[in-house]
Amino acid sequence: MKWLRACRSKSLALPNAVLTSFWVAAVAIFVATGSNGRAENPHADVLAIGGTVTEIIYALGQEHRLVARDTTSTYPPEAQALPDIGYMRALSPEGVLSVEPELIISEEGAGPPEAIDVLKEAKIAFVTVPDEYTADGIVEKIRRVGDALAVPEKADALAADVRKSLEAAKSSARAAAVEPKRVMFILSTQSGRIMSAGEDTSAEAIIRMSGGVNAVTGFQGFKPLIDEAVTAAAPDVILMMDRGGSHGAQNDELFAMPALRTTPAADSEAVVRIDGLLLLGFGPRTAQAVSELSAALYGG
Amino acid sequence: MVAGADHIDYQAPVDRMQHARRLHVWLLLLLVAVSLASLTYGATGVTLWGTLAKLWAGEELTRTEAVVLFDIRLPRLFLGICVGAALAVSGAVMQGLFRNPLADPGIVGISAGAGFGAIVAIVLGALLPVWISDLVGNQLIPLAAFFGGWGTTLILYRVSTRRGRTSVATMLLAGIALAALAAAFSGVLIYMADDQQLRDLTFWALGSLAGSSWTKFVAAAPIIVTALIASFFLGRGLNGLALGEATAAHIGISVQRMKNLAILCVAAATGAAVAVSGGIGFIGIVVPHLLRLASGPDHRTLLINSALLGASLLLAADVIGRAIISPAELPIGIVTAIIGAPVFLWILLRRRGIVDM
Amino acid sequence: MLSAENVKVTIGSTQILHGLDFSAQHSAVTAIVGPNGSGKTTLLKALTGDIEASGTYRLNGCDPAQLKPWELAAMRGVLPQASVLAFPFTVVEVVRIGLRSGTSGDHAQVVMAALAKVGLASYANRFYQELSGGEQQRVQLARVLAQVWHPVERGEPRWLFLDEPVASLDIAHQLEVMNIARDFATAGGGVVAVMHDLNLTAMFADSVAILSQGRLLQQGPPAKVMTNETLSLAYGCTLQVNTEPSETDARFLLPHAASLNDIVPAKSA
Numbered sequence: 007m008k009w010l011r012a013c014r015s016k017s018l019a020l021p022n023a024v025l026t027s028f029w030v031a032a033v034a035i036f037v038a039t040g041s042n043g044r045a046e047n048p049h050a051d052v053l054a055i056g057g058t059v060t061e062i063i064y065a066l067g068q069e070h071r072l073v074a075r076d077t078t079s080t081y082p083p084e085a086q087a088l089p090d091i092g093y094m095r096a097l098s099p100e101g102v103l104s105v106e107p108e109l110i111i112s113e114e115g116a117g118p119p120e121a122i123d124v125l126k127e128a129k130i131a132f133v134t135v136p137d138e139y140t141a142d143g144i145v146e147k148i149r150r151v152g153d154a155l156a157v158p159e160k161a162d163a164l165a166a167d168v169r170k171s172l173e174a175a176k177s178s179a180r181a182a183a184v185e186p187k188r189v190m191f192i193l194s195t196q197s198g199r200i201m202s203a204g205e206d207t208s209a210e211a212i213i214r215m216s217g218g219v220n221a222v223t224g225f226q227g228f229k230p231l232i233d234e235a236v237t238a239a240a241p242d243v244i245l246m247m248d249r250g251g252s253h254g255a256q257n258d259e260l261f262a263m264p265a266l267r268t269t270p271a272a273d274s275e276a277v278v279r280i281d282g283l284l285l286l287g288f289g290p291r292t293a294q295a296v297s298e299l300s301a302a303l304y305g306g
Numbered sequence: 307m308v309a310g311a312d313h314i315d316y317q318a319p320v321d322r323m324q325h326a327r328r329l330h331v332w333l334l335l336l337l338v339a340v341s342l343a344s345l346t347y348g349a350t351g352v353t354l355w356g357t358l359a360k361l362w363a364g365e366e367l368t369r370t371e372a373v374v375l376f377d378i379r380l381p382r383l384f385l386g387i388c389v390g391a392a393l394a395v396s397g398a399v400m401q402g403l404f405r406n407p408l409a410d411p412g413i414v415g416i417s418a419g420a421g422f423g424a425i426v427a428i429v430l431g432a433l434l435p436v437w438i439s440d441l442v443g444n445q446l447i448p449l450a451a452f453f454g455g456w457g458t459t460l461i462l463y464r465v466s467t468r469r470g471r472t473s474v475a476t477m478l479l480a481g482i483a484l485a486a487l488a489a490a491f492s493g494v495l496i497y498m499a500d501d502q503q504l505r506d507l508t509f510w511a512l513g514s515l516a517g518s519s520w521t522k523f524v525a526a527a528p529i530i531v532t533a534l535i536a537s538f539f540l541g542r543g544l545n546g547l548a549l550g551e552a553t554a555a556h557i558g559i560s561v562q563r564m565k566n567l568a569i570l571c572v573a574a575a576t577g578a579a580v581a582v583s584g585g586i587g588f589i590g591i592v593v594p595h596l597l598r599l600a601s602g603p604d605h606r607t608l609l610i611n612s613a614l615l616g617a618s619l620l621l622a623a624d625v626i627g628r629a630i631i632s633p634a635e636l637p638i639g640i641v642t643a644i645i646g647a648p649v650f651l652w653i654l655l656r657r658r659g660i661v662d663m
Numbered sequence: 664m665l666s667a668e669n670v671k672v673t674i675g676s677t678q679i680l681h682g683l684d685f686s687a688q689h690s691a692v693t694a695i696v697g698p699n700g701s702g703k704t705t706l707l708k709a710l711t712g713d714i715e716a717s718g719t720y721r722l723n724g725c726d727p728a729q730l731k732p733w734e735l736a737a738m739r740g741v742l743p744q745a746s747v748l749a750f751p752f753t754v755v756e757v758v759r760i761g762l763r764s765g766t767s768g769d770h771a772q773v774v775m776a777a778l779a780k781v782g783l784a785s786y787a788n789r790f791y792q793e794l795s796g797g798e799q800q801r802v803q804l805a806r807v808l809a810q811v812w813h814p815v816e817r818g819e820p821r822w823l824f825l826d827e828p829v830a831s832l833d834i835a836h837q838l839e840v841m842n843i844a845r846d847f848a849t850a851g852g853g854v855v856a857v858m859h860d861l862n863l864t865a866m867f868a869d870s871v872a873i874l875s876q877g878r879l880l881q882q883g884p885p886a887k888v889m890t891n892e893t894l895s896l897a898y899g900c901t902l903q904v905n906t907e908p909s910e911t912d913a914r915f916l917l918p919h920a921a922s923l924n925d926i927v928p929a930k931s932a
Binding site for chain 2 (some may be wrong): 074077089090091092093095096097098099100101102103104105106115117118119120121123124127128129193201227228229230
């Protein structure tokens with residue numbers, strides 16, 4: 007597949023006719039090798055699994071082809087009117103089949119594996135979209151979804167747009183960050199344990215893009231932190247996902263935790279809350295997330 | 307000769323055994339009915355009758371109909387029957403062995419051990435050499451769960467057996483200790499787990515038949531069916547054990563052999579059931595208890611009836627779990643707990659003060 | 664014929680039985696008596712195989728340790744001192760537990776006859792756990808009787824081992840149970856009973872084994888061994904044995920107001 011992608015990016019410069027014929031060839035190769043379940047029918051009924059995939063499908067203007075979505079697909083709000091087939095890591099094969107999709111576009115990590123096996127057995131085209139927390143990664147996601155939906159031109163246009171605005175957002179964020187702030191992402195504070203984001207996480211990536219520094223280092227992924235590690239991380243700002251409700255009360259509760267009380271963030275009551283899908287989705291709206299976070303960190 | 311005995315009013319004995327044998331038939335019918343419901347109900351509109359009519363007319367099934375019926379519902383049905391029967395019979399055998407109506411494979415740590423195995427596989431599975439993961443594929447978690455349950459049972463057995471005699475009391479206490487240890491190690495791993503692994507763990511712990519496949523069925527069924535058939539021979543032994551180990555030996559039961567067989571059956575059946583479906587609670591306690599109320603505690607019929615009712619209840623819970631938030635589904639462990647816990651409380655309240663269980 | 668020679672039992676580091684000899688005949692009731700801690704129940708448990716014991720032991724000429732559990736169960740029944748029951752079995756079901764299923768067609772009759780024998784035929788469908796302690800004990804006796812219903816099977820006597828069978832019974836039922844034991848012996852079976860009540864022992868036993876501190880003091884017919892000296896020595900207090908003024912010559916004991924000074928220290932040979 008890698009060679010194909012390389013060819014495709016070269017082909018961008020070629021005239022439209024060549025591009026189109028190239029795509030016809032590419033599609034033919036895919037179908038012939040059967041290495042990927044690409045939709046042959048541009049009007050295929052589509053099931054979107056993963057919030058960002060759904061967002062991209064809407065951004066490509068292909069929402070009329072959606073028949074259902076998963077629980078994490080909450081944006082745009084209209085998407086929530088679609089039937090919900092459950093959480094992406096605990097799919098029920100028959101539930102998926104019941105919405106009669108002809109094409110499933112899924113973020114990485116859909117499961118359980120047995121369910122995916124059954125769906126493949128049912129000969130439903132299944133496209134997996136990789137999740138990477140970079141501008142290139144977003145572009146790749148959009149292209150994959152566009153390919154799967156057979157609207158590559160629209161995807162290229164959207165990808166170019168998204169890349170442009172993201173680069174712009176990133177550079178203005180960089181400019182604003184004269185003194186980079188130490189940001190700690192807190193996923194949850196369940197039973198007094200602070201679950202934070204370490205290295206190689208979506209949270210770290212968005213913090214960096216917005217001109218901040220991840221205050222938490224030394225491990226990968228999302229892990230619970232011991233209290234002293236929280237204090238030692240000395241975050242200037244706490245970043246959380248917005249779950250609605252009263253932020254004031256939530257802040258009081260947050261800074262009542264001994265681990266957080268001594269941090270610089272507690273002194274200035276610096277808590278930023280951004281919708282989880284917007285913040286960590288790495289899709290078309292990431293530029294917006296970067297601008298919002300940067301504004302929250304360094305002022306508009 | 308003795309006052310009161312001179313007016314012998316001969317009370318004809320009520321034969322609860324016969325009642326229990328009639329119950330075999332009724333429960334078998336119930337299982338057939340629930341099985342048909344499980345086959346015909348689903349999120350897609352595919353019905354058993356529709357497809358049968360099509361086959362009868364010699365028409366070809368559509369791809370969806372074939373997949374839904376043969377790759378989704380049938381393996382799920384068979385796996386559900388195996389798991390439900392295994393859980394209920396394991397519960398009944400454990401209760402007989404410990405002479406306690408509240409005993410359950412969970413109490414002696416077998417489920418905790420299996421859970422620990424699953425957690426190890428989920429959290430540390432990525433560290434395995436590639437050739438192992440290639441070899442076992444998707445079956446890593448079930449395999450680990452099975453060996454976790456099995457290993458726990460072996461340790462328990464070693465700890466509580468001295469000079470060829472297994473002390474049931476020691477086994478119970480050691481089981482509690484082992485369960486705590488497994489929970490502690492699981493806790494360590496949960497601390498190491500990342501967000502996605504934690505979500506996998508949660509879904510695994512709730513128990514579900516959603517991952518049913520022929521592969522799982524083929525792996526689990528031989529173990530469960532063998533253990534179930536073997537455990538049906540434990541009936542008379544467990545009845546004798548109700549009178550205490552000494553009396554059981556006096557009436558001609560080779561107590562140690564029976565205990566060995568019982569523990570082996572429970573470890574195999576529970577290990578395999580937990581491996582393929584995660585932690586499903588309450589079937590093992592509620593089913594034997596209901597049946598004791600209905601037709602007496604005689605294990606010769608209780609074990610067979612437990613298998614039938616356990617399978618029916620699990621399938622019913624599965625259908626409900628599939629229906630409630632269709633097209634998504636509720637993990638079956640939640641359904642059994644929501645139904646099981648109140649039923650159990652109700653039984654306890656109703657029976658309180660009449661007979662000490 | 665039951666014979667046990669040089670029976671030794673050690674539990675932990677304590678030796679309970681110091682190599683005693685004991686025998687019992689069929690068609691007879693053999694009682695084991697002795698003070699608390701003398702090893703009566705331990706001896707019975709050694710004979711029923713509940714605890715490990717060394718020595719030579721023959722029951723009807725066989726070594727019980729070599730028999731299969733069910734072969735042994737066909738030869739003898741055991742009534743324990745205290746019985747437990749898990750799960751709500753009815754009386755008739757408890758009695759039936761003692762039977763091997765599928766061996767003969769007249770099970771139901773045997774079960775009811777055994778219950779009738781202990782005077783509980785009308786309790787057949789009651790829950791065992793709802794009965795009084797004495798009634799439970801009689802149900803257990805019925806269970807043991809049903810297990811060895813015919814005192815002689817294929818020319819071989821069967822055996823009843825009873826551990827304090829009358830402990831929780833009123834006087835009427837004490838007599839009833841001892842009569843059942845007597846009948847079993849009269850019909851050709853053998854009965855070995857651990858007894859607390861010396862008067863009942865004197866009335867019903869054909870042979871009495873008097874134990875003291877893990878040793879056999881004496882064994883023989885009550886008229887011979889139940890003497891003031893032996894009993895006083897065994898129990899460590901002054902006891903007065905009287906003889907019934909009738910032709911039966913049965914012995915009976917009355918509580919004797921012994922002063923502390925009269926207590927004879929139980930010294931064994």
